[in-house]
Amino acid sequence: xxxxxxxxxxxxxxxxxxxxxxxxxxxxxxxxxxxxxxxxxxxxxxxxxxxxxxxxxxxxxxxxxxxxxxxxxxxxxxxxxxxxxxxxxxxxxxxxxxxxxxxxxxxxxxxxxxxxxxxxxxxxxxxxxxxxxxxxxxxxxxxxxxxxxxxxxxxxxxxxxxxxxxxxxxxxxxxxxxxxxxxxxxxxxxxxxxxxxxxxxxxxxxxxxxxxxxxxxxxxxxxxxxxxxxxxxxxxxxxxxxxxxxxxxxxxxxxxxxxxxxxxxxxxxxxxxxxxxxxxxxxxxxxxxxxxxxxxxxxxxxxxxxxxxxxxxx
Amino acid sequence: xxxxxxxxxxxxxxxxxxxxxxxxxxxxxxxxxxxxxxxxxxxxxxxxxxxxxxxxxxxxxxxxxxxxxxxxxxxxxxxxxxxxxxxxxxxxxxxxxxxxxxxxxxxxx
Numbered sequence: 001x002x003x004x005x006x007x008x009x010x011x012x013x014x015x016x017x018x019x020x021x022x023x024x025x026x027x028x029x030x031x032x033x034x035x036x037x038x039x040x041x042x043x044x045x046x047x048x049x050x051x052x053x054x055x056x057x058x059x060x061x062x063x064x065x066x067x068x069x070x071x072x073x074x075x076x077x078x079x080x081x082x083x084x085x086x087x088x089x090x091x092x093x094x095x096x097x098x099x100x101x102x103x104x105x106x107x108x109x110x111x112x113x114x115x116x117x118x119x120x121x122x123x124x125x126x127x128x129x130x131x132x133x134x135x136x137x138x139x140x141x142x143x144x145x146x147x148x149x150x151x152x153x154x155x156x157x158x159x160x161x162x163x164x165x166x167x168x169x170x171x172x173x174x175x176x177x178x179x180x181x182x183x184x185x186x187x188x189x190x191x192x193x194x195x196x197x198x199x200x201x202x203x204x205x206x207x208x209x210x211x212x213x214x215x216x217x218x219x220x221x222x223x224x225x226x227x228x229x230x231x232x233x234x235x236x237x238x239x240x241x242x243x244x245x246x247x248x249x250x251x252x253x254x255x256x257x258x259x260x261x262x263x264x265x266x267x268x269x270x271x272x273x274x275x276x277x278x279x280x281x282x283x284x285x286x287x288x289x290x291x292x293x294x295x296x297x298x299x300x301x302x303x304x305x306x307x308x309x310x311x312x313x314x
Numbered sequence: 315x316x317x318x319x320x321x322x323x324x325x326x327x328x329x330x331x332x333x334x335x336x337x338x339x340x341x342x343x344x345x346x347x348x349x350x351x352x353x354x355x356x357x358x359x360x361x362x363x364x365x366x367x368x369x370x371x372x373x374x375x376x377x378x379x380x381x382x383x384x385x386x387x388x389x390x391x392x393x394x395x396x397x398x399x400x401x402x403x404x405x406x407x408x409x410x411x412x413x414x415x416x417x418x419x420x421x422x423x
Binding site: 016017018164167185187189190191192202203204205206207209214217218220226227228229230232233266268 | 417418419420421422423
């Protein structure tokens with residue numbers, strides 16, 4: 001009986017406004033290291049092209065372009081295609097055309113540069129929980145990517161936010177890129193995808209949104225993905241409407257353009273791909289406690305206001 | 315007496331055979347060396363046993379989801395024409411060799 005052997009190597013990068021990591025398990029150390037280098041280069045491409053905090057990025061150039069049809073790289077085409085797909089999958093809750101509202105809420109630079117981040121905690125930005133609703137204009141429906149001609153169609157002035165979509169797309173892409181190694185796990189700032197030619201299921205801990213521990217453990221099927229969205233980490237202070245201190249976060253109610261407060265603190269979604277897990281987690285959080293399980297057909301975990309943990313099976 | 319044209323042709327043929335034989339020998343020796351080094355490196359650096367995935371695990375993963383338009387072979391297109399503006403700026407920030415399969419963690423970014 002032959003027993004295959006492997007060794008594990010990993011790389012960590014500061015990308016996507018957070019940390020990205022790639023873990024490779026492969027029998028050949030040199031090949032594993034080469035695979036990590038390719039993964040790092042590809043992740044940097046995704047970040048460089050889709051960051052909205054660099055005026056020279058391809059996404060920033062698209063957002064400034066006065067033409068309705070703009071030539072685009074495969075990476076930008078993938079994002080544009082994902083924008084309309086995510087809108088449809090989430091019933092309009094995951095709306096990547098809300099960039100103006102996001103900037104008005106204060107998220108107009110990398111969170112590392114926001115001087116007064118709010119402390120982690122369960123506080124509500126608007127008091128009474130309310131389910132988010134889609135923007136009736138459904139601008140995401142007007143974003144189209146034509147892969148044959150390599151162009152993006154969208155009304156001039158309609159700006160796109162790469163947000164979580166870029167992280168999910170990048171994780172899926174790098175997992176596919178490293179398909180020849182035995183096993184690979186790609187973590188793009190919270191969007192995690194498994195892959196490789198000998199994929200296996202892996203246990204995944206769901207981090208506590210209010211502390212340092214974890215609230216649940218899931219089994220992530222081979223070659224699948226998991227993502228977590230929440231309102232207790234990526235937030236910042238701002239002056240409230242009543243003149244008091246308030247805080248904002250990056251998950252907006254598309255109908256109001258304001259940070260959503262639905263009573264779900266954190267949503268974790270399993271899915272076949274990282275971009276789908278990302279969209280499902282965000283949609284689950286925005287839809288509120290009652291509708292959230294409907295966005296988790298592959299399973300997931302919800303942490304509700306008050307700290308109640310609800311595991312959703314597939 | 316000068317060699318005949320037949321002798322010259324014979325010598326050239328013999329010379330070609332020796333050169334070809336030597337080339338083949340070097341080629342074969344190189345591959346044997348590469349194979350030996352590869353085997354040695356494989357055994358010397360391995361740190362664990364790989365478990366084969368069960369067919370059920372793969373099947374469940376395949377069957378788990380809805381149709382995803384972005385999984386057509388996993389690639390989003392041809393990136394070969396796009397340069398990496400950060401290429402060569404940094405090396406992996408960490409590289410480790412560990413035996414255990416530590417649990418992965420999913421968290422808000």
